[in-house]
Amino acid sequence: MTGEITAAIKGSLRKSAKEVLEHTDELQKKLDNLVIEENNLKRKLTNDEIDDFFKHLEEVAERRKIVDGGLRGSKVLSTKQKEEILEYSKKYFDESENIEEKIQFAAAESTNDTGYMASFDITYINTDIMPGQLDTANSRLSWKAAIAHELEGHRRASLFNKTVNFPELSIEMNNLLEEIQASVRSSKYGQDLSEIERYDLMQDAIERFKNHKDIISESKYKNLTFEQLIAKLWI
Incomplete structure (x- = not known):
């Protein structure tokens, strides 16, 4: 019986935490303005x-935002962060x-990638x-660099019909x-990127090239250097 009661309490707490996380913007504002008393101050x-x-709420809710082993950020975005991104x-x-x-x-419960x-x-x-905790270029990318990757990289290529899609290559x-x-x-x-942000983005491209030789080796570009490969792209 004790185990059933404990399970019921945990279930109730988990549900409550999930409900709170559905209103993170409102909660963030309240926490930003909250005044506490500590040592009479x-x-x-x-x-x-x-x-x-x-973080504690997410643990209680048993929710992970992005399951990637620390590659990128997993904390709920604050209202201020969203405003800066916009x-x-x-x-x-x-x-x-x-x-x-x-x-x-993304909605609070979403685990879909950016x-x-x-x-x-x-x-x-x-x-x-947001950046992660690993020692890789992709993990280090600032949120500005990540936005640039999506908008200057993917979106602009799409708008100009330059998304990579060579019919002779695999998906x-x-x-x-x-x-x-x-x-x-x-x-x-x-x-408006810093030199470090530009460097990390270029390193991200180089690391992708080095880390996926198994894919490249099966294509007609298997003998190309990084510089020769990007010469084939819309740069």
């Missing part, structure tokens, strides 16, 4: 304390375009827009080349 919560609170993204759109229609943020959906001309943003090879092209293009043409 009043203060607001630090960013780390707020992050820890959301503001930066405007640099890649005409003034006549509705940015809030073109940039869609990515550009060419069929709808919509860029889907999830927690993995895997075309997808790999498309990712390499997007990283190289965003490294070169991304808006």
Whole structure:
């Protein structure tokens, strides 16, 4: 009986935590303005304390945002982060375009990756827009670099009918080349990026080239260097 009661309590807590996570924007605002008393002094919560609170909620809800082993971010995006992402993204759109229609943020329960959906001309943003914890270029990419990869890389290629799609190559090879092209293009043409961000994007392209030799070796480009390969792309 004790086990059943414990399970029921855990189930109730898990449900409550999930419901709270469906309203993260409202909760973020309340936490930002919350004043606590500590050692007879009043203060607001630090960013780390707020992050820890959301992390604990996710643990109680038994929800992982993006299951990638730390490759990219997995924390719920705050209202401020979303606003910054929208503001930066405007640099890649005409003034006549509705940015809030073109940039869609993931629902709290979503585990879908960030990515550009060419069929709808919509860029889907999830927690993995933020950098991860691994020692790879892809994991290091800042959120600005990741946005540039999607918008300058994938979206612009799609709009100009330059998405990689060589009929003689496999789906895997075309997808790999498309990712390499997007990283190289965003490294070169991304808006208002730092030298480090441009470097990381180029390194991301190089690491993809080096880490997927198994795919490249089965194509007609198997003997090409990185420089020779990207010369075949829309750069």
